[in-house]
Structure formats: structure tokens, C-alpha cells
Amino acid sequence: MSKFDHTEIDDVIHGRLRLGIMAYLSTVSPAPFVELKAKVNTTDGNLSTHLSKLEEAEYVSIEKTFSGKKPLTLVHLTKQGRTAWIAYLNRIQSLLSAAE
Amino acid sequence: MTREELLSDLAYARTLAEEGRHAPLLGGAHLTFWGVLNAVAFAAQWAILEGWLPMADGAAFAVLWFGYGVAAGIGTFWLNQRTRSKPGQTAIGARAERALWTGAAMALLAIVFGSIVRMMITGDTTAPNAIFGPAFAIYGAALIGTASLSGQTWIKNFGFTSVAIGLLLCLFANEHWAYLLASSGSLLVLAWPGVILLKHEPSAIV
Numbered sequence: 001m002s003k004f005d006h007t008e009i010d011d012v013i014h015g016r017l018r019l020g021i022m023a024y025l026s027t028v029s030p031a032p033f034v035e036l037k038a039k040v041n042t043t044d045g046n047l048s049t050h051l052s053k054l055e056e057a058e059y060v061s062i063e064k065t066f067s068g069k070k071p072l073t074l075v076h077l078t079k080q081g082r083t084a085w086i087a088y089l090n091r092i093q094s095l096l097s098a099a100e
Numbered sequence: 101m102t103r104e105e106l107l108s109d110l111a112y113a114r115t116l117a118e119e120g121r122h123a124p125l126l127g128g129a130h131l132t133f134w135g136v137l138n139a140v141a142f143a144a145q146w147a148i149l150e151g152w153l154p155m156a157d158g159a160a161f162a163v164l165w166f167g168y169g170v171a172a173g174i175g176t177f178w179l180n181q182r183t184r185s186k187p188g189q190t191a192i193g194a195r196a197e198r199a200l201w202t203g204a205a206m207a208l209l210a211i212v213f214g215s216i217v218r219m220m221i222t223g224d225t226t227a228p229n230a231i232f233g234p235a236f237a238i239y240g241a242a243l244i245g246t247a248s249l250s251g252q253t254w255i256k257n258f259g260f261t262s263v264a265i266g267l268l269l270c271l272f273a274n275e276h277w278a279y280l281l282a283s284s285g286s287l288l289v290l291a292w293p294g295v296i297l298l299k300h301e302p303s304a305i306v
Contacts, residue, residue: 014109016109016112019109019112019113020112020113020116022113023112023113023114023116023117023120024116024117024119024120025120026117026120027117027118027119027120027121027123027191027192028120028123028188028190028191028192029190030190031120031190032187034187035187035188038187039116039119040116067184067185068184092106092110095106096103096106096107
């Protein structure tokens with residue numbers, strides 16, 4: 001099995017759960033927190049932890065609002081987040097090409 | 101990290117991205133509502149033109165289209181409230197659907213308003229007959245656009261059918277039976293795909 005130089009990969013994105021969050025947000029943004037939780041199949045706490053890391057890197061932004069009288073948390077993919085996502089995919093693609 | 105692990109992660113990411121890309125459309129209830137409402141209104145218009153309703157033409161048309169406007173307003177308000185609670189509203193397909201139908205509604209309003217004002221100014225009572233042909237062409241454009249952008253290509257067939265009905269209605273705009281064609285056309289190209297979309301609509305976010 002070939003090894004990769006994983007230091008070249010954006011660690012903020014490359015956790016399996018964060019990868020899933022970024023992938024989903026790349027086509028659905030903003031996504032309600034509960035919808036995102038269902039899609040990546042995790043718990044409230046775990047999703048919050050990973051979203052905090054992405055938020056610290058300014059890849060996502062969290063908006064707290066109301067839908068009628070119900071509180072609604074929306075997760076937005078930011079411009080920096082989309083740029084980082086595309087850069088991440090390009091990096092992965094070139095790593096895979098180099099390994100072939 | 102191995103190549104296999106990386107490929108597995110990418111496959112997972114791809115699955116999630118595609119779920120968003122192909123998220124169910126949320127306009128099924130709107131399409132069904134407008135399809136049925138238009139079908140009833142066009143059929144009633146035909147019945148009035150054929151003299152089947154016991155009111156003077158002018159009063160019957162006024163009651164019909166005033167009732168249509170009230171039902172349309174209440175229905176649209178209620179459907180908008182209902183759709184707000186659905187997941188996937190910001191998926192690409194749903195956003196495209198909303199943008200296309202908003203544009204279509206504005207185009208339709210311009211045609212309706214222009215035709216009615218022309219009737220009032222010129223006294224030409226056939227002026228509103230010019231509404232439904234372009235309306236079906238616009239429905240067709242919105243359906244075809246929605247199909248392309250959402251990846252739900254089966255909707256295209258309804259779009260092409262709508263454009264064909266629009267062509268026929270432009271050709272035979274002043275025939276009374278054209279309203280029956282418009283009535284059945286509304287059920288065919290709006291209500292039918294609307295019901296199909298409703299069946300695939302996700303449940304509300306809890």
C-alpha cells in the first residue's frame with residue numbers, strides 16, 4: 001500500500017466527519033443543524049465540536065434564528081470555506097495522481 | 101494514511117455532496133395547488149362562455165376571477181408557511197426551482213396585468229384570451245429549467261408538453277374549447293408532476 005504525505009492535506013477539513021460536513025455544505029448551504037446532523041449521522045455534541053473547529057478556521061459560520069417560534073440553527077459554508085474545499089479537493093486529486 | 105483510506109473518505113464525501121445535489125424538490129404542493137386551481141378556473145371560464153352558468157357574463161367573470169385571486173393569495177401564503185419547515189430548502193435544485201418559478205410568476209403577472217388593462221382601455225373582451233398560451237409556454241420554460249438544474253430530468257417531459265399546449269393555445273386562443281384544453285393541460289403539466297414531487301418530499305425538520 002502506498003503512503004501519502006498527509007501534511008499537505010488541510011487538517012481542518014480532513015477528519016471524516018468534517019469532510020462530510022464540508023461535502024454536504026458544498027451543495028446545501030445554509031443547512032439546518034438538525035438536517036446536517038441527520039446527514040452525517042452523528043450526535044449533537046459531536047457535530048457541535050467539529051463545527052466549532054470549522055468555524056474557528058472561518059470555513060463555516062453559524063446563524064441562530066427562529067422559524068416561527070422554534071429556534072433554528074443554520075450552518076453556512078463561507079467563501080473561505082468554499083475556497084478551502086476546492087483547494088482540498090485539488091490537493092487530494094494531485095496526491096492521488098502522483099501516487100499512480 | 102493509505103490510498104485506500106483516502107479513496108474511502110472521498111467516496112463518503114461524494115455521497116453526501118450528491119445527496120445535496122439531488123435533494124428532493126419542494127415545489128410539489130405549489131404545483132398541485134396551481135394545477136388544480138387553474139383547472140377549475142379554466143373549466144368555469146369555458147362554462148360561462150358556453151352560457152352554462154345562470155349569471156350575466158360580466159358578473160360571472162368577475163366572481164370567477166375575484167374568487168381565483170382570493171384562493172390564489174390564501175393558498176400561496178399557506179403553502180409558503182408549509183414549505184418553510186421542510187429540509188433541503190437551500191439545496192441547489194430547490195433554490196433553482198424557487199428562482200425559476202419566482203421569475204415565471206413575475207412574467208405571468210406582467211402578461212395578466214397587460215391583457216386586463218388592454219381590455220379595460222380598448223373594450224376588447226377577447227384580450228384576456230392572450231394570457232393562457234404564453235402562460236403555458238412560461239410553465240414549460242420553468243419546468244425544463246427546474247429539471248436541468250435539479251437533475252430530475254423526468255420533469256422535462258412535462259415541460260415540453262406544456263410548451264406544446266402553449267403553442268396550441270396561442271393558435272386557438274379565441275375558441276371556447278381552448279379553455280377546456282387549458283383546464284386539462286393544467287392538471288397534466290402542473291398537478292401531475294406536483295403530486296409526484298409531493299410523494300418524494302421529505303418530512304418536516306423536528
